[in-house]
Amino acid sequence: xxxxxxxxxxxxxxxxxxxxxxxxxxxxxxxxxxxxxxxxxxxxxxxxxxxxxxxxxxxxxxxxxxxxxxxxxxxxxxxxxxxxxxxxxxxxxxxxxxxxxxxxxxxxxxxxxxxxxxxxxxxxxxxxxxxxxxxxxxxxxxxxxxxxxxxxxxxxxxxxxxxxxxxxxxxxxxxxxxxxxxxxxxxxxxxxxxxxxxxxxxxxxxxxxxxxxxxxxxxxxxxxxxxxxxxxxxxxxxxxxxxxxxxxxxxxxxxxxxxxxxxxxxxxxxxxxxxxxxxxxxxxxxxxxxxxxxxxxxxxxxxxxxxxxxxxxxxxxx
Amino acid sequence: xxxxxxxxxxxxxxxxxxxxxxxxxxxxxxxxxxxxxxxxxxxxxxxxxxxxxxxxxxxxxxxxxxxxxxxxxxxxxxxxxxxxxxxxxxxxxxxxxxxxxxxxxxxxxxxxxxxxxxxxxxxxxxxxxxxxxxxxxxxxxxxxxxxxxxxxxxxxxxxxxxxxxxxxxxxxxxxxxxxxxxxxxxxxxxxxxxxxxxxxxxxxxxxxxxxxxxxxxxxxxxxxxxxxxxxxxxxxxxxxxxxxxxxxxxxxxxxxxxxxxxx
Amino acid sequence: xxxxxxxxxxxxxxxxxxxxxxxxxxxxxxxxxxxxxxxxxxxxxxxxxxxxxxxxxxxxxxxxxxxxxxxxxxxxxxxxxxxxxxxxxxxxxxxxxxxxxxxxxxxxxxxxxxxxxxxxxxxxxxxxxxxxxxxxxxxxxxxxxxxxxxxxxxxxxxxxxxxxxxxxxxxxxxxxxxxxxxxxxxxxxxxxxxxxxxxxxxxxxxxxxxxxxxxxxxxxxxxxxxxxxxxxxxxxxxxxxx
Numbered sequence: 001x002x003x004x005x006x007x008x009x010x011x012x013x014x015x016x017x018x019x020x021x022x023x024x025x026x027x028x029x030x031x032x033x034x035x036x037x038x039x040x041x042x043x044x045x046x047x048x049x050x051x052x053x054x055x056x057x058x059x060x061x062x063x064x065x066x067x068x069x070x071x072x073x074x075x076x077x078x079x080x081x082x083x084x085x086x087x088x089x090x091x092x093x094x095x096x097x098x099x100x101x102x103x104x105x106x107x108x109x110x111x112x113x114x115x116x117x118x119x120x121x122x123x124x125x126x127x128x129x130x131x132x133x134x135x136x137x138x139x140x141x142x143x144x145x146x147x148x149x150x151x152x153x154x155x156x157x158x159x160x161x162x163x164x165x166x167x168x169x170x171x172x173x174x175x176x177x178x179x180x181x182x183x184x185x186x187x188x189x190x191x192x193x194x195x196x197x198x199x200x201x202x203x204x205x206x207x208x209x210x211x212x213x214x215x216x217x218x219x220x221x222x223x224x225x226x227x228x229x230x231x232x233x234x235x236x237x238x239x240x241x242x243x244x245x246x247x248x249x250x251x252x253x254x255x256x257x258x259x260x261x262x263x264x265x266x267x268x269x270x271x272x273x274x275x276x277x278x279x280x281x282x283x284x285x286x287x288x289x290x291x292x293x294x295x296x297x298x299x300x301x302x303x304x305x306x307x308x309x310x311x312x313x314x315x316x317x318x
Numbered sequence: 319x320x321x322x323x324x325x326x327x328x329x330x331x332x333x334x335x336x337x338x339x340x341x342x343x344x345x346x347x348x349x350x351x352x353x354x355x356x357x358x359x360x361x362x363x364x365x366x367x368x369x370x371x372x373x374x375x376x377x378x379x380x381x382x383x384x385x386x387x388x389x390x391x392x393x394x395x396x397x398x399x400x401x402x403x404x405x406x407x408x409x410x411x412x413x414x415x416x417x418x419x420x421x422x423x424x425x426x427x428x429x430x431x432x433x434x435x436x437x438x439x440x441x442x443x444x445x446x447x448x449x450x451x452x453x454x455x456x457x458x459x460x461x462x463x464x465x466x467x468x469x470x471x472x473x474x475x476x477x478x479x480x481x482x483x484x485x486x487x488x489x490x491x492x493x494x495x496x497x498x499x500x501x502x503x504x505x506x507x508x509x510x511x512x513x514x515x516x517x518x519x520x521x522x523x524x525x526x527x528x529x530x531x532x533x534x535x536x537x538x539x540x541x542x543x544x545x546x547x548x549x550x551x552x553x554x555x556x557x558x559x560x561x562x563x564x565x566x567x568x569x570x571x572x573x574x575x576x577x578x579x580x581x
Numbered sequence: 582x583x584x585x586x587x588x589x590x591x592x593x594x595x596x597x598x599x600x601x602x603x604x605x606x607x608x609x610x611x612x613x614x615x616x617x618x619x620x621x622x623x624x625x626x627x628x629x630x631x632x633x634x635x636x637x638x639x640x641x642x643x644x645x646x647x648x649x650x651x652x653x654x655x656x657x658x659x660x661x662x663x664x665x666x667x668x669x670x671x672x673x674x675x676x677x678x679x680x681x682x683x684x685x686x687x688x689x690x691x692x693x694x695x696x697x698x699x700x701x702x703x704x705x706x707x708x709x710x711x712x713x714x715x716x717x718x719x720x721x722x723x724x725x726x727x728x729x730x731x732x733x734x735x736x737x738x739x740x741x742x743x744x745x746x747x748x749x750x751x752x753x754x755x756x757x758x759x760x761x762x763x764x765x766x767x768x769x770x771x772x773x774x775x776x777x778x779x780x781x782x783x784x785x786x787x788x789x790x791x792x793x794x795x796x797x798x799x800x801x802x803x804x805x806x807x808x809x810x811x812x813x814x815x816x817x818x819x820x821x822x823x
Contacts, residue, residue, distance in 0.1 A: 011392035012445070013438030014399060017354045035467055044547040047469070048536040048679065051476020052484075056529040058477060059484035060522045062492075075522060084526070096473040100481075103457060104326050106391050106445050109438075111350045166398055171434060173401040180398075191515060198519020199526060207527055455681035455721065479681050482723045535676040538641050542669045543737065544661055544693035552688050552701060 008076070008120055008158050008185075009101065012109030016169040023165065024114030030122050031095060034088040050089055054096040057081055061097075076158070078124025079132075079151040080196045084203070084210065087129035087224055094121030119161040123231060124154035130228015140204060144197050150228070151196035155189035156182060157235045182239055326449040332379035333564075334451045338557035339460035341565035346448045350441040352572040356579040358433040363579030364440070370571060371443045378451045385443035385450075392442050399434045403427040454478055459553035468549050484529060491521050589617040591651055591745050591773045592638060599633060599644030607633040608644060609797040615745065615773060622784040622805065623777040625794035626819030631777040632672075634794070635747050638775075639667040651744045665694050668738030672750040674730035678722045683709075683733055686722060690741040708740035709733075712766055728759025732766060745773040752780045781823035785809060793818055 015023075038046055057077040077097075082090035095117050102108040108116045131150035135142050163181040166172040204211060329335075334342075349370065356363050375385050408426030415421070449457065458478070462471045495517065537545075592615040599608040607630045615621060623631050636642040638650065640660045648655040650663050671677050680686040684705060691704045709715045712732045717725070725733065731751060738746065751767070752760050760783075767774065767787055778784060784791060784805060791808050793801040795818045801808060808814065812822055 011395050011438050012350050012441035013353060013392075013434055013436075014395065015354075017351075020354065031467075031470075035469055038469070044545075045533070045537050047472055047549065048476065048540060049530070049533045050469075051473045051679075052480050052529050052533040052536065054473050054477040055480035055484045056526055058481055059488045060525055062485060062488050075518075080522075080526075092470060092473060095470060096477050099470075099474060100477055103445070104449055104454065106442050109350070109441065110347060110445055111354055111441070170406075170430070171399045171402060173405040176401045177398060194512060194515030195519040195522055198516045199523040202520050202523025203526060206523075207530070210530070453721070455685070458681065475681050475685075476679065479679060479722060480675075483675055532676065535671065535673070536679045538636070539671055539677050539679060540689075541641055542639050542664060542667075542671075543690040543741065544664050545689075546661060546693065550692050552685065552692050552698060554698065554702065 008116070008162055009098075009108030010112045010116055010119075010162060010165070011106070012111050014109075014169065014171050015112045015115055015165055016171075019165050019169045020112050020114060023112075023118050027114040027117045027122065031091060031117075034091045037088040038086075038092060046089065050085070050093050050096075053081065053085060053089075054093045054100075057093060057097050058100065075195050076120060076124060076155055076192055078121060078158075079128025079147070079154040079192070080199055082125035082128035083132045083147060083196075083200065087125045090125040090129065091121050094125060097121075115161075115165050119158040119165075123157040123161055126224070127154040127157055127228050127231050130224040130226070131232065132228075133222065134225035134228065140201075144201055144204075147200050148193040148197040150232075152186075152189040152193040153232045153235060155185050155192045156239070157231055159185035159189075160235050160239055178239065326446075327453050328380055328384075328450045330379050330451065332377060332451070334374065334378040334447075337451075337564060338555065338561040339452050339456040340463050340555070340557065341561050342448055342452055343457065343460045343464065345565055345568045346444050348569055348572055349444045352575055353437045353441050355576060356433075356437065359429045360433075360579035363575045364433075364436050366571075366575045366578060367440050370568075370575075371440060371447070374444070374447055378447060380447075380450060385446050388446050389439055389443045392438050393435075396435050396438070399431055402430050402434070406430055456555075459551075459555060462551060462553060463555070468551060472549055472551070480529075480532075484525065487525060487528065488521075491525070495521070590649065591615045591617050591619070592775070593647070593649040593652075594634075594637070595647035597634070597637060597644050597646035597648065599637065599642060607797055608637075611646070611794075611797070611799055613792065613799065613802070615775060617744070617773055619790060620774045620788050621776070622788035622791045623775055623794065624779070624781070624784060624791060624820060625800075628796075629794040630797045631794055632749060633797075635669060635749060635775070635777060638747060639664050639669050661694075665690070665741045666744045668735075668741060668743035668746045670734050670738055670746070670748045670751070672753060674727065674734045677734040677737060678725075678730055681721060683714075683717050683720045683722060683725075686733065687736050687740050690737060694741060704740040704742070708736040711739050711770065712736045726759070728755050728762065731755065731759075731763060735766070739770075739772075743772070745775060746770065748774070748776045748778075750778055751776060752778060752783050781809070781821060785823050793820070795819070 038050075057075075060075050060077055078090060078094050081093050084090075085093065098108060098113065098116050098121055102110055102113050102116070128147075128150050131146050131153070132143065135146045159181040160178070163172070163174075163178045166177050167174040200211070349367070353367060356367075371385060372382065375382055378384070403423045404421045404427060406424055406427040408424035411423045411425050411428055413420065413422045452460075455475070455478070458471050458475055461474075462468060592613065594611060594613040597608050597611040598606075600606045611630070611634055613634075623634075625631055633642060637644055637648060640655055640657075640663055651666050653659060653663065653666075655663050678686045680689060687705045687708050688701050691701045696704070705718070706715065709718060712735050714729070714732055714736065717729065717733065722730070722733070735746070735748070735751075748767075751763060755763060764783060764786060767776070774788075776783075776788065788805055790803065791801075791805040792799055793808065793814075800818060801814065809822060815822055
């Protein structure tokens, strides 16, 4: 049986050092929180449970189904893992899966693993759990629908993350890579959504206790709804912007010094063209990035809060 | 017959096989980092790096072409970098028309593209060698020694241990699905995509439940042997002085590559 | 006679009752005594409560009644000590062997008892020696055959130096050669044993005493020879003469 590398696993060499480092920093920070939080939610059983769940995700990724013309869809699993295990545990589980895929099968690089974990483990778990958590009080069909949507969005988020990292590293041009990644994964994401929903409905029928409200809300707080919504909105807003209006983003990034922040050729073959570096020190770059994230966060928290209130009202009514 | 598919380890008794796993992991990571830091077009440094790979391969006793043969795994991903040929400003090398676009490959773009591919190609070979010459449990131990949090390495251990058990179950399910996927003559078989996805989803759900219940039994087995919730691991690895020498020399060589790459 | 028994009593179960959370009553007043050196077979149809009883002996299940191991009363506080004394080997070796390598699996018990590293290594070596598998020390668990896994599984509890070895269906799934190797091993091990099995020839060959369970109760506890001759009794409880 052939093990085929999937399009989201970035190999070494395709991301530049700074982008890799930033992704590692984010991943390490989030995973540290995950490690301390999982202790509390899953109890003593967590270790064998997470371990075998990691093997499950790995094995489940082998369950494929033909989509069209020789391609097949298969499961990424982050959203499903997050709904069943809770967000923090799911992140650790996906980290293990990604690590083994990289180490054993060179599916994904070692130095760029921070980015791969961010794309396929962290973003997917956050969206999968966050959105699902927001509709806990509702009927099973609502929950399954939201689970499906969140599964699709999680794949898109991973694709967008990958595309942005490739662009920021100077490996790909923004418009092309965003369109390609999002285009391909819009289809793959449908498979993810279908399988996630089908798997969840199977579990609902056979072991509903694993998915009941008490066990899910015990895993983590409602703050996750905000996180899930924020990331989803970021994906939804950024994607068309990046694919339709790449020049705007590109100019910003050039000004910030991101693009071409890598290496210059040891010998001059670029004769006439000059690439303007406007005040690009690493510190100002990072500050600009953080500011941007905060602005988006602020704008979207408002949206998130209103969604939360809506479901709270519905809870009281039902 | 199934487990060989996932076992990338090739047994041997070479110096590389016996090298302390911590040294091997560190040198592999340092090599990949070094590649990432080399500037575009650093041909001498790239050549040195390739010699490094060849030397390490020879030291493994697995045959000089071992990593070369397996190194093309990441090539499909090179497509992601194709656009760089056209997008970096510089002297044009060649122009052509593709569908509705006029594309020009520039020298800077070509330089960048080739460099990306070479870096990736070199790094993946070192990673292949690492797992070929080191048993995976030893790699896990090395990670623990190198301060990767125990909970992550323990999850990886379980993953590795039960990977084969679960993929066996998946293969059985897939075979059963195949056995039931007959076709009546004259009728288009296969069902809709949604139906197929539902079946796949049910398989995933069933696998999930079996895994969940297995984890309960494993938990009981751990309890029966004294597990109290605290993770303890034991990795008696003693490195030899020559291991440190080899590691130190390798890092030195990588430094020289960096210098060579910038002048 | 009674005094002797109390002094080297290894297992002493008094009037044990247990019902599963879903309401299914599994044990209806089970009493059982084992002394040091006893080799006892536990037989009965599926659902008789054999596994349920065994899971009580190391505190995984918590029923109503008295359980003493090695003279020590089983309570929540002394569970770790009890578990070191009771070497429980589950039926499916893939559940029992959960570490990547044989060494790590056999080391798990003594390691979690808090023993120092050198002691742990020594115990691993002697446990593997006892099951005649010292050469398997560095093997990967998933590479082993079922028979090999079953013997390593025994080693994983022997390394804790338990007072009693409790095995659940040890010969299930073994081909004749592996089964013979296992039988020889069990015959040689100088340790108190309680073995649950459907393999009546195994019972006849290795165990002088048999406990028969049915429907959550012990229906007979006595010399194997007598029980195996009572065909009507055997049939009544879903058993067959070997």
